Ligand SMILES: Cc1ncc(C[n+]2csc(CCOP(=O)(O)OP(=O)(O)O)c2C)c(N)n1
Ligand code: SF4
């Protein structure tokens with residue numbers, strides 16, 4: 360006879376636990392990370408919110424919409440999209456160690 | 459409508475970082491902005507695809523939004539079931555049901571259940587992110603693969619043109635049909651926001667560049683997607699209760715002289731390597747005819 364309680368528990372097990380870094384520290388996928396030059400970055404220079412292309416186009420959502428924008432390199436995959444889409448050429452890709 | 463600016467977009471992220479998506483995946487970006495627009499009071503249903511993989515392994519989840527993983531052919535049917543249960547509980551006005559599927563899961567495998575749901579006028583959004591092949595299983599051709607593209611099952615380049623899913627969905631007479639593109643995240647945001655407020659079946663088809671499947675460097679994702687719009691191959695538009703509305707970013711391409719040559723788009727991707735002159739001519743004809751039709755619909 361199937362144990363009713365057990366069946367119910369099996370269904371409950373399909374409820375998933377929210378997790379950051381489900382695929383591990385994905386920042387380790389690439390050594391190259393974007394580094395923002397605040398002297399060139401538009402909102403950093405003006406002190407006013409604006410541009411934020413790096414925030415907008417990052418597929419990983421690891422750039423903050425702050426002045427200056429900050430990049431969470433632990434989960435940045437180093438795709439280089441933010442560098443390509445920066446209108447002020449304020450981003451360079453550099454080798455950065457993840458702690 | 460007021461122009462949505464970058465600061466107007468929801469700042470909160472609904473996807474936890476560290477998913478399994480490839481670097482430079484446009485689908486991850488599309489999903490990011492779709493969820494920002496939809497918000498937490500949403501239930502998603504997702505068939506087998508790269509998007510399944512984004513949500514992680516059994517026992518874990520990577521989004522702040524509830525997601526049901528559904529068998530391949532059942533996306534439209536599962537969405538109908540969720541809508542029916544919400545109606546039963548009186549929660550259908552509060553919670554939005556969204557099916558999110560790949561092109562294979564939409565234009566081939568899921569088309570029957572989607573067509574059924576659309577014919578019933580089921581109150582939900584169906585979003586298709588179109589990377590133009592079965593990517594999760596290693597780049598097999600789908601009905602949405604464009605002419606001339608190499609996949610593992612079209613080693614000489616696909617001989618048939620891309621299936622016109624937008625026309626098929628429009629023919630259902632549904633409330634909302636729209637195209638979008640991963641390189642225009644604010645446009646994606648606006649369209650999902652709008653669709654969320656409408657009643658009935660809403661269909662959004664989003665072109666989704668894929669670095670390994672299309673053969674280009676991940677950093678080029680936004681440029682490649684933009685070229686699809688700039689060449690006129692992928693116009694951005696909405697059809698709201700039958701009324702055609704060309705989206706802001708595509709307006710200038712009504713003028714053929716503003717369109718970039720299609721070879722700029724095709725030539726930037728390895729999947730089109732060695733594409734024949736006949737295929738390129740077919741693209742030019744396709745684009746001209748597409749825009750003639752758009753022009754007629756706008757003048758009306
Ligand atoms: C019934 C069934 N057949 C085949 C598969 C294998 N499968 C998993 S994902 C996938 C490809 C889906 O392609 P698409 O819908 O375009 O999404 P993409 O992977 O490109 O994101 C296939 C064939 C499956 N999971 N279930
Ligand atoms: S894209 Fe460049 S200029 Fe714009 S906010 Fe980011 S770093 Fe600054």
Ligand code: SF4
Nearest residue numbers: 417435436438439441
């Ligand atoms: S390199 Fe790619 S993943 Fe990293 S911050 Fe820039 S856009 Fe995001």
Ligand code: SF4
Nearest residue numbers: 479480483508593668
């Ligand atoms: S194969 Fe393509 S669609 Fe799938 S995760 Fe990688 S880039 Fe994204």
Ligand SMILES: [Mg+2]
Nearest residue numbers: 560561591593
């Ligand atoms: Mg696909």
